[in-house]
Amino acid sequence: MRIERDVIYIFMATLFLMVAIPWAAGQLSDEILFEWPFFFEVAIGGLLAGVMYSLVALGFVLIFKASGVFNFAQGAMVLFSALTLVGLNELGLPMWLAIIATLFVMLILAIVIERVVLRPLVNQEHIILFMATIGITYFLDGFGQTLWGSEVKILDLGIPSDPGFYFGGAILINDFDLVAALIAGILVITLALFFQYTRIGRALRAVADDHQAALSVGIPLKHIWVIVWAVAGIVALVAGIMWGSKLGVQFSLALIALKALPVLILGGFTSVPGAIIGGLIIGAGEKLAEVFIAPLIGGGIEDWFAYMLALAFLVFRPQGLFGEKIIERV
Amino acid sequence: MYERTLGDVVLEVRNISLSFGAMRVLNDISFDVRQGEIRSIIGPNGAGKSSMLNVINGFYHPQEGTITYRGETRHEMKVHKAAEQGIARTFQNIALFKGMSTLDNIMTGRNLKIKSNILLQAIYWGKAQKEEIEHRKKVEEIIDFLEIQAIRKTPVGRLPYGMQKRVELGRALAAEPEILLLDEPMAGMNVEEKEDMSRFVLDINDEFGTTIILIEHDMGVVMDLSDRVVVLDYGLQLADGPPDEVRSNQAVIDAYLGVPH
Ligand SMILES: Nc1ncnc2c1ncn2[C@@H]1O[C@H](COP(=O)(O)OP(=O)(O)OP(=O)(O)O)[C@@H](O)[C@H]1O
Ligand SMILES: [Mg+2]
Numbered sequence: 001m002r003i004e005r006d007v008i009y010i011f012m013a014t015l016f017l018m019v020a021i022p023w024a025a026g027q028l029s030d031e032i033l034f035e036w037p038f039f040f041e042v043a044i045g046g047l048l049a050g051v052m053y054s055l056v057a058l059g060f061v062l063i064f065k066a067s068g069v070f071n072f073a074q075g076a077m078v079l080f081s082a083l084t085l086v087g088l089n090e091l092g093l094p095m096w097l098a099i100i101a102t103l104f105v106m107l108i109l110a111i112v113i114e115r116v117v118l119r120p121l122v123n124q125e126h127i128i129l130f131m132a133t134i135g136i137t138y139f140l141d142g143f144g145q146t147l148w149g150s151e152v153k154i155l156d157l158g159i160p161s162d163p164g165f166y167f168g169g170a171i172l173i174n175d176f177d178l179v180a181a182l183i184a185g186i187l188v189i190t191l192a193l194f195f196q197y198t199r200i201g202r203a204l205r206a207v208a209d210d211h212q213a214a215l216s217v218g219i220p221l222k223h224i225w226v227i228v229w230a231v232a233g234i235v236a237l238v239a240g241i242m243w244g245s246k247l248g249v250q251f252s253l254a255l256i257a258l259k260a261l262p263v264l265i266l267g268g269f270t271s272v273p274g275a276i277i278g279g280l281i282i283g284a285g286e287k288l289a290e291v292f293i294a295p296l297i298g299g300g301i302e303d304w305f306a307y308m309l310a311l312a313f314l315v316f317r318p319q320g321l322f323g324e325k326i327i328e329r330v
Numbered sequence: 331m332y333e334r335t336l337g338d339v340v341l342e343v344r345n346i347s348l349s350f351g352a353m354r355v356l357n358d359i360s361f362d363v364r365q366g367e368i369r370s371i372i373g374p375n376g377a378g379k380s381s382m383l384n385v386i387n388g389f390y391h392p393q394e395g396t397i398t399y400r401g402e403t404r405h406e407m408k409v410h411k412a413a414e415q416g417i418a419r420t421f422q423n424i425a426l427f428k429g430m431s432t433l434d435n436i437m438t439g440r441n442l443k444i445k446s447n448i449l450l451q452a453i454y455w456g457k458a459q460k461e462e463i464e465h466r467k468k469v470e471e472i473i474d475f476l477e478i479q480a481i482r483k484t485p486v487g488r489l490p491y492g493m494q495k496r497v498e499l500g501r502a503l504a505a506e507p508e509i510l511l512l513d514e515p516m517a518g519m520n521v522e523e524k525e526d527m528s529r530f531v532l533d534i535n536d537e538f539g540t541t542i543i544l545i546e547h548d549m550g551v552v553m554d555l556s557d558r559v560v561v562l563d564y565g566l567q568l569a570d571g572p573p574d575e576v577r578s579n580q581a582v583i584d585a586y587l588g589v590p591h
Pocket of ligand 2: 379380422
């Protein structure tokens with residue numbers, strides 16, 4: 001991937017602002033305490049949460065790259081996979097077996113979606129495929145809750161969630177966040193390498209660009225779609241496990257998808273590295289803003305900060321940090 | 331043109347009729363293609379030329395007629411099967427993978443040549459990597475052949491039109507096809523670019539022995555390159571024969587050559 005100079009500038013500027021604004025706020029206001037260890041503590045906590053945003057965004061990117069479709073159902077897939085996992089676990093399967101079984105369920109789901117929804121719609125307008133994914137969303141939300149019930153469920157993987165002290169006791173980080181970020185990080189990197197350097201990655205990018213041409217060189221569209229939806233399903237499951245352990249498995253998991261939207265706008269809809277970096281920036285940015293800026297203006301920044309940032313990007317860099325430039329040829 | 335002896339029939343279409351709803355796009359078309367020849371399809375806009383190519387590589391499935399290829403007669407071609415059995419093509423409206431480099435675009439043309447299993451590829455790096463290098467070598471040969479070394483790493487979306495056409499040809503060549511379908515490879519090109527493209531078409535035919543089915547509007551080019559020409563008009567087959575014969579055919583002159591468009 002060629003990184004443009006603009007990207008580096010924007011990135012450096014963002015990093016600079018993320019340090020400079022909290023620092024300045026600390027100097028200007030007595031209410032805000034700015035100390036370096038505390039700053040890093042907040043930033044790291046934010047980055048760790050950001051990795052989990054990246055994970056959800058990644059599911060979107062994969063499907064968008066392969067089919068040009070914005071998969072509205074990604075959030076529903078997160079919820080559905082988490083519900084299935086907890087449901088199977090409650091039926092008596094040990095957790096590891098339940099995870100494997102859920103992976104199979106997500107694979108079958110991918111095959112069914114390709115067969116029943118995507119294949120009949122080949123070569124239709126993207127907006128039609130998009131609407132089909134809205135249909136999938138409602139189906140999964142309803143089906144999942146009918147099958148497994150709609151009360152809040154607890155998902156416990158046995159990962160300790162005590163805060164731990166790092167860097168000689170100076171910085172306080174939640175162990176669970178650390179483990180979650182580690183797992184998500186490994187998954188993200190594996191996927192990025194897989195799609196960048198393997199034949200299937202190339203086939204996937206080919207399908208994303210031109211269905212007909214991809215068919216003409218013998219790339220089997222059907223297989224590619226099953227593969228990306230299955231991978232998106234796996235990503236959804238991992239996100240479902242992580243967010244489900246944190247927040248409990250409940251309907252609001254499906255809304256995680258809304259947090260992925262600003263991440264995508266920041267990183268670009270077609271870029272795997274973009275999803276990662278976008279997630280990190282938003283995760284860290286919103287935590288820093290909440291701690292160091294919110295007191296100045298009366299709080300509650302965390303809820304809308306990501307969308308503000310996304311809006312700014314839409315105005316100044318609509319293709320996102322790493323997205324392909326949008327060139328209209330007239 | 332020098333005297334050429336044509337090989338056996340490799341592809342034959344018989345009584346092909348294709349309709350979209352009430353519109354009849356191809357009407358009882360029959361012709362054959364011989365090993366190693368350059369076979370052109372000409373006709374005015376909307377005559378059904380591109381549709382004919384789409385029937386041959388399986389994008390369109392005709393309602394009537396048969397297609398015989400490699401001794402097997404069938405009612406319709408399947409896209410994947412066609413690609414597997416050595417039919418490669420370019421498109422009238424360039425259909426490249428715009429985000430990818432020239433190299434990667436041409437590399438996708440080798441998709442079906444890659445043997446190692448997808449999953450193996452993901453875990454068993456050594457062997458898959460070796461195979462990748464071999465394919466890379468083949469792709470470099472094609473890049474040299476088409477004289478596009480300078481744009482190897484450029485994302486094709488940024489290339490000028492003529493270059494994109496060349497990359498698309500490269501992608502089709504990468505499959506080492508038995509039959510190459512070219513849908514207006516010279517459309518929109520200037521004289522110099524057309525000459526280059528004509529030279530490539532002749533060289534491909536000559537050096538690799540590839541059979542070529544060519545759609546082209548430029549009569550000079552068609553008359554120069556083709557061994558035989560099929561003429562279509564509004565889905566009807568007007569004539570079929572060597573360039574000289576077709577050129578002097580009255581029906582063709584009336585319907586096509588005589589009418590400026
Ligand atoms: N998929 C399709 N659905 C409906 N009609 C089609 C389809 N494909 C082609 N046609 C129609 O078939 C007719 C022949 O089209 P075709 O593209 O084969 O012509 P052509 O000879 O290649 O013309 P040109 O020189 O303009 O490329 C046209 O009237 C076209 O509108
Ligand atoms: Mg055409």
